[in-house]
Amino acid sequence: MPEPRKRGARGPAPTNEANLRDVAALAGVSPATVSRVLTGTAGVRDETRAKVREAAEELGYVANGLAQAMLGRGRRPLALVTPALHDAAFSELASGAEEVATHNGHLFLMAFTHGDVAREEAIIATLREQRAAGVVLVHAGAPDKEADQRIAGYLHSLASVNATLVLCGHPYLPSLPSVATVNVDQIGGARAAVIHLGAKGHRRIAFLGLTHSSAANQRFLGYSLGLRDAGLTIDSSLVVECPDETVEAHLAALLLLRKPDPPTAIVCFSDIVAVGVYRAARDFHVDIPGQLAVVGFDDSPFAADLTPGLTSIHAPFYDMGARSARLALRLTDDDTHVDLPTELVARDSTG
Amino acid sequence: MPEPRKRGARGPAPTNEANLRDVAALAGVSPATVSRVLTGTAGVRDETRAKVREAAEELGYVANGLAQAMLGRGRRPLALVTPALHDAAFSELASGAEEVATHNGHLFLMAFTHGDVAREEAIIATLREQRAAGVVLVHAGAPDKEADQRIAGYLHSLASVNATLVLCGHPYLPSLPSVATVNVDQIGGARAAVIHLGAKGHRRIAFLGLTHSSAANQRFLGYSLGLRDAGLTIDSSLVVECPDETVEAHLAALLLLRKPDPPTAIVCFSDIVAVGVYRAARDFHVDIPGQLAVVGFDDSPFAADLTPGLTSIHAPFYDMGARSARLALRLTDDDTHVDLPTELVARDSTG
DNA sequence: TTGTAGGCGTTATCAT
DNA sequence: ATGATAACGCCTACAA
Numbered sequence: 001m002p003e004p005r006k007r008g009a010r011g012p013a014p015t016n017e018a019n020l021r022d023v024a025a026l027a028g029v030s031p032a033t034v035s036r037v038l039t040g041t042a043g044v045r046d047e048t049r050a051k052v053r054e055a056a057e058e059l060g061y062v063a064n065g066l067a068q069a070m071l072g073r074g075r076r077p078l079a080l081v082t083p084a085l086h087d088a089a090f091s092e093l094a095s096g097a098e099e100v101a102t103h104n105g106h107l108f109l110m111a112f113t114h115g116d117v118a119r120e121e122a123i124i125a126t127l128r129e130q131r132a133a134g135v136v137l138v139h140a141g142a143p144d145k146e147a148d149q150r151i152a153g154y155l156h157s158l159a160s161v162n163a164t165l166v167l168c169g170h171p172y173l174p175s176l177p178s179v180a181t182v183n184v185d186q187i188g189g190a191r192a193a194v195i196h197l198g199a200k201g202h203r204r205i206a207f208l209g210l211t212h213s214s215a216a217n218q219r220f221l222g223y224s225l226g227l228r229d230a231g232l233t234i235d236s237s238l239v240v241e242c243p244d245e246t247v248e249a250h251l252a253a254l255l256l257l258r259k260p261d262p263p264t265a266i267v268c269f270s271d272i273v274a275v276g277v278y279r280a281a282r283d284f285h286v287d288i289p290g291q292l293a294v295v296g297f298d299d300s301p302f303a304a305d306l307t308p309g310l311t312s313i314h315a316p317f318y319d320m321g322a323r324s325a326r327l328a329l330r331l332t333d334d335d336t337h338v339d340l341p342t343e344l345v346a347r348d349s350t351g
Numbered sequence: 352m353p354e355p356r357k358r359g360a361r362g363p364a365p366t367n368e369a370n371l372r373d374v375a376a377l378a379g380v381s382p383a384t385v386s387r388v389l390t391g392t393a394g395v396r397d398e399t400r401a402k403v404r405e406a407a408e409e410l411g412y413v414a415n416g417l418a419q420a421m422l423g424r425g426r427r428p429l430a431l432v433t434p435a436l437h438d439a440a441f442s443e444l445a446s447g448a449e450e451v452a453t454h455n456g457h458l459f460l461m462a463f464t465h466g467d468v469a470r471e472e473a474i475i476a477t478l479r480e481q482r483a484a485g486v487v488l489v490h491a492g493a494p495d496k497e498a499d500q501r502i503a504g505y506l507h508s509l510a511s512v513n514a515t516l517v518l519c520g521h522p523y524l525p526s527l528p529s530v531a532t533v534n535v536d537q538i539g540g541a542r543a544a545v546i547h548l549g550a551k552g553h554r555r556i557a558f559l560g561l562t563h564s565s566a567a568n569q570r571f572l573g574y575s576l577g578l579r580d581a582g583l584t585i586d587s588s589l590v591v592e593c594p595d596e597t598v599e600a601h602l603a604a605l606l607l608l609r610k611p612d613p614p615t616a617i618v619c620f621s622d623i624v625a626v627g628v629y630r631a632a633r634d635f636h637v638d639i640p641g642q643l644a645v646v647g648f649d650d651s652p653f654a655a656d657l658t659p660g661l662t663s664i665h666a667p668f669y670d671m672g673a674r675s676a677r678l679a680l681r682l683t684d685d686d687t688h689v690d691l692p693t694e695l696v697a698r699d700s701t702g
Numbered sequence: 703t704t705g706t707a708g709g710c711g712t713t714a715t716c717a718t
Numbered sequence: 719a720t721g722a723t724a725a726c727g728c729c730t731a732c733a734a
Contacts, residue, residue: 017511017512017513060508060511062479062480062508062511062512063480064421064480064482065477065480065481065482066417066420066421066481066482067421068480069417070415070417070418070421077460084446085436085442085443085445085446086442086446088439090442091436091437091441091442092436094436094461095435095436095437095463098461098462098463099463102462102463102474107460107462107477107481108460108461108462109428109458109459109460109461110445110449110459110460110461111449111453111458111459112446112449112450112453123453126416126458128413129413129414129415129416129419130416130417130458131415131416131417157411157413160368160411160413161368161413162368246652246656275653275656278656279656300653301597302626302651302653302656302657305597305626305629305630305653305657306653306656306657306658307657307658
């Protein structure tokens with residue numbers, strides 16, 4: 001008579017890895033005791049403890065973190081969602097976030113949107129399913145109604161699985177006061193750049209780079225305010241938009257320098273853009289800073305080593321990442337709307 | 352008569368999030384049916400399907416990815432373990448790995464060792480518990496017996512939970528033929544650098560930078576081979592070790608240039624080191640390339656924009672990350688020992 | 703100090 | 719086409 005098919009042959013196939021029960025069987029104790037030994041809960045007799053340890057060792061037992069996570073035990077991961085990593089600033093930001101996550105026993109997830117909204121949404125959905133503890137979103141899109149609504153959607157959907165959303169590099173969002181924001185004072189930085197140039201006597205100060213992303217909006221606003229401070233007005237012919245890439249910035253800068261009445265100074269969206277300006281200046285044998293002053297943004301590691309050294313706005317990106325992570329993981333009660341200071345680092349490109 | 356305490360009041364507190372049963376209850380069907388609708392398995396009547404969808408929507412139901420993962424369903428994450436992110440090369444590598452992971456529906460985990468062995472071990476242990484699908488390890492330590500044993504240990508422990516280990520930036524490991532390795536031809540790159548310099552008539556060619564990491568070993572070996580190719584021999588006074596940081600490289604380069612019989616060319620471990628050499632040359636008013644030729648490694652984005660443009664060894668780091676990820680996720684049957692080509696990019700720093 | 707017995711949320715099998 | 723149910727690996731309230 002064939003043995004009747006084991007009654008409980010349903011559900012998923014069992015894995016081949018050793019589990020708690022296997023360890024218990026080998027040690028001759030109950031699974032509960034093994035659990036107690038491994039988690040360090042309650043009192044277990046030393047002798048028993050040793051037996052269990054030995055059995056676990058022998059079987060090469062590894063606790064299944066997924067099962068633990070499902071029980072609410074185990075730490076949920078922190079996720080950083082960012083356009084890309086093509087910039088030293090993002091790397092530092094990521095480093096800061098990773099440090100906080102790892103140091104507190106969380107896994108660190110990373111995902112790139114490449115500026116694609118659909119991708120961003122897909123990522124958030126996945127993170128929701130995976131029950132991330134928190135999401136740090138470096139949102140780079142244009143800050144319009146639509147974007148605000150999208151963010152509101154993220155906030156809701158993440159909240160529904162008890163995950164925190166932190167907006168990084170984004171200014172305080174009046175329409176969404178409950179979203180934590182961590183930013184650096186990009187407005188103040190760009191403003192300081194213009195004031196710095198104004199003090200050197202420049203009156204035709206251009207702005208080159210992105211103008212329609214969240215960061216760009218702030219930097220452009222700072223530029224405008226700085227002009228006002230310096231007693232100047234915006235000349236729209238001196239505001240040129242280009243992507244945040246050296247090659248494109250180079251082309252745009254050529255146009256700017258070829259104008260009949262070219263600027264004597266350029267405030268760049270980023271150091272990457274500033275490098276494009278350097279290239280254009282070299283093409284036309286325009287002397288920096290003699291005929292053209294240049295200010296970058298981000299104070300990349302290489303800024304000091306360009307010729308001439310690039311004046312740039314330094315911002316604490318590592319800190320920004322770290323503080324975002326702390327907020328996302330609810331490790332802090334600090335203000336949920338952080339604005340870190342930026343600082344102008346004057347070098348030779350502004351004389 | 353007080354209702355008897357619910358029998359099954361044990362275990363963890365129930366969560367407040369809607370689960371499959373809630374959806375089933377609201378839709379008036381069984382949990383199994385809900386599962387079928389959501390996973391798209393088997394046939395479900397359109398009417399029922401609609402009811403379920405509606406109920407799920409209304410409750411804001413989000414599948415619990417952890418529970419799915421526990422059943423062997425759902426995709427396990429890919430992890431990149433790397434010393435840090437302080438270098439454009441690592442960022443590219445990470446981008447490549449992330450792209451492959453995300454594109455194939457895997458989460459992308461990242462963790463930094465900061466060159467600390469204990470941390471590396473802790474990270475691997477965690478990844479094991481979390482049942483990562485694969486681990487791409489950028490191992491930066493010295494390649495000695497001890498390191499090989501550590502890696503063997505990782506391989507075993509990861510294999511025990513069915514996870515793949517891929518060594519990235521590491522040459523083929525004869526003692527561990529079963530570990531997949533993805534590398535760029537660092538030896539050939541450094542060798543080409545020396546040959547390039549030799550062809551320009553240089554005979555006193557120094558090496559500056561790390562010499563005891565995995566990458567350094569290869570680059571130094573390439574340097575040695577290149578000298579031989581050029582009919583030269585190693586002068587140990589021209590081999591100076593320093594960390595992979597511009598500040599330290601600057602100091603080390605000063606020593607090198609102050610020698611009574613200084614080198615006429617320096618092969619640097621990295622572009623970061625090369626920048627240190629530039630600084631030292633400026634300090635001493637040594638002309639590059641007139642009095643000193645310099646070659647970097649990695650071909651960082653800024654290399655072309657230094658003055659003079661820095662000759663450097665270009666390596667396909669994005670590709671390296673992507674291929675590592677593919678191997679780690681077992682998406683490919685390609686050779687498990689990949690060696691990608693490098694290329695010398697000649698600029699003004701070598702005349 | 704240790705064992706017993708659910709139950710976390712999901713999916714697969716069997717039965718209807 | 720749908721429902722009932724066991725099972726994944728773990729943890730903990732309760733009983734002994």
